[in-house]
Amino acid sequence: MNKRPIGVFDSGFGGLTAVRRLRGLMPCEHIIYFGDTSRVPYGNRSRDTILKYARQDTRFLRGFDLKAIVIACGTVSSNCLPQLQAENDIPIIGVVEPAVRRAAALTRSKRVGVVATRATVASGAFQQALTALDSDITVFSHPCPLFVPLVEEGRCRPEDPVIRLVAEEYLLPLREEGVDTLVLGCTHYPLLTEVISQVMGPEVALVDSGAESASALQALLTEQDALSDDGGGVSCYTSDRAADFQRLASLFLGEDSAIQAQQIDISQY
DSSP states (O other): OOOEEEEEEESSTTHHHHHHHHHHHHHOEEEEEEOOOOOOOTTSSOHHHHHHHHHHHHHHHTOOOSEEEOOOHHHHHHHHHHHHHHSSSEEEEESSHHHHHHHHHOOSSSSEEEEEEOOOOOOOOHHHHHHHTTHHHEEEEEEOTTHHHHHHHTTOOOTHHHHHHHHHHHHHHHHHHTOEEEEOOTTTGGGGHHHHHHHHHTSEEEEEHHHHHHHHHHHHHHTTTTTOOSSSSEEEESOOOTTTTHHHHHHTTTTTTOOOOEEGGGGGG
């Protein structure tokens, strides 16, 4: 039994989709969430900048005496996970390995698509991990740089003509490649599940990378007998104005949330 909290961070609000899954799986856990909303998105930054930001995010969260961290950011997971794991003495789980395990198990045609930020696609992390699991899998990756800012603006409903047009431009090439499984390599993208499903078609399975990382953490904590039996809850922190946090938190958590956020100066870390 371990009542210490779990830390989760992302460049913005997308990581709250992983928090949603964590709360469903482990309602007794207390979760400390940090969204680096003043510097979102990370996906268009250089690798050195991404690592700098990720280290600051991690140092901030480590101040809460955590038992584990979930990096609910595909960009950080694909570019910086080994360094962060080496620099910290608690379990740190990213979104890449759990997602590719699920995708490899689901695909029938051995043709898997990955949509993610530019930095994630450029890293090749999802492709390398998938082909390491199964060398017969062919991976088709496509960067979707407009998805994150559109989701952060709430433009994620399938009837929205803007997100529909952007989704078709990004996804139709993957559909034409005949993929039967599509990894959502950014935790913002589950908010677009409906429109992505409409564009890709019902025969294509979608893999939620944030949800898969939450399941991986649950399995790890169960194995280590480190689950909490406390009351649970979520504390949220942001690097930008917290005024609009409740509205966006409700969108990402999928509930009428009363969660408030506290603004912090991440540059101090």
